[in-house]
Amino acid sequence: MKHITDFTVVTNQRETDEFVVLTLQHPGELPSMVPGQFAEVRVDGAENAFLRRPLSIHDVDYSNNTIKLLIQEVGEGTRVLAKLKSGDQLNLVYPLGTGYTLPKSNRVLLVGGGCGVAPLLFLGRHFVENGIRPKFLIGGRTAATLIRLDAYEQLGDVYVTTEDGSAGHKGFVIHHPIMKTETPEFDHIYTCGPDAMMKVLAKYAGSRGITCQVSLENHMACGFGACLCCVTPTVDGHKCTCVDGPVFDSKYLKWEI
């Protein structure tokens, strides 16, 4: 069931120049959510952000009814959200979309780039709760763009790449040594990030009999299947990324890779 709820900002933690993490208090018991699902956040007081902004559920704590959003400032809407203070109200329509599905084997690799790392923390926690120890591969431009590595390290092994080599292995995620071994140490890839990165991973997975679940960030107007603005071509024709996705099996998408 979808909800429309005013959350209260508990903390606004600045991570880097670009990223903040909002911790939001739900007024009652949180409904259950699936990793990969997102919220449509109303941006109050922004001149030019008219529509809600889709943001992944970054983390959930059912014990104290809080959720976290990881926000990258890219435009006016996200800049206004990044200025919220503790005590402010934030209106969310959530939980939306179809999230990640649990794998058939325990050997999972979670790959994130940019703000695409957001859903992977909740996903990693979900795996740990189901007795699976995940591996994370996180890519960034520079060391300064890598966010919350400590939080991921608490859940599993973390591998890092940066384009300038200032942290971890130099290059893109696909260049990391764990992607180079003859027999990969994982059977499933879960990824969220720039399309170019996800396409490379989908191709890699496709040629090795590995499954690859990707999370798309198409522009949305409603977020719950009412407007048909957010479609992506699939083997079954146009599908809404907000309802049938944002997570899709890469083989289901009509991607030129």
Next chain:
Amino acid sequence: MGNLKVQLGELTLSNPVMTASGTFGYGEEYADFVDINTLGGIVVKGTTLHAREGNAYPRMAETAKGMLNAVGLQNKGVDGFINEIYPRIKNFKTNILVNVSGSTVEEYIETAEKINELDAIPGIELNISCPNVKEGGMAFGTSCPSAIAVANAVRRVYKKHLMVKLSPNVTDITEIAKGVEGAGADSVSLINTLLGMAIDVNSRKPVLSTITGGLSGPCIKPVALRMVWQVAQAVNVPVVGMGGIASTEDAIEFLLAGASAIQIGTANFIDPTITIKVINGIREYLEINQMDDVKQLTGALITR
């Protein structure tokens, strides 16, 4: 308590608040947020004779207080509607109108004939004003003879409430309104989206895959209101007003301009409960102004 019930010809609405086609899915998408049965009516997504995939992504661009869309009538076709969707929604206790579109007069006729057979559908909204398809659609609604031709043809085969949705992308909307009234429309609804465009200066490309698209939301309200006012004076059939309605005040403005009922579109995306708020708001407005019937508001504009 003031009466909210309104009549559109034979069609009785429990209140004047309806939802606009293409923004409310088939109602089900909003069932978690509002009790669909409390709405005056819902107009479901544009339906064509054959299934359509719609236009390529990107289909949406946010604009100042509004948005452009170029969905292009993606739908499962009338048979898909009848077999898959209708069984799921036919028990809603509100007026469900099907928005009918086509590329040829024959397609409109065949689609309307099929929908005429559905007991739980008391009317259609004839869409002769979609700016997002290459042939047909808006082309019918922007020339008076073709608007009359398609309304006439559908009137002959469609026995229930025939609402005709007008395009604002014309020189004189009252001419078309009078034309379709003469062809037998039971009501007219307006406005559909205004043809617009957005450009990404970084890539120097149009934002939409179709280059142009339909503008909706609060930014179009003044234009919509003016057209509703003009049309209400030109025709005798009821007028259903829409375009940028996002609050009770907006809705009442349309009623005062001459609308008997209103539709809410884009505002549902930002507040999925807006319809209920507007219904309650109209009720309060009547109370505060000591009016006992919402019909007293229709056309009650004081011009001097």
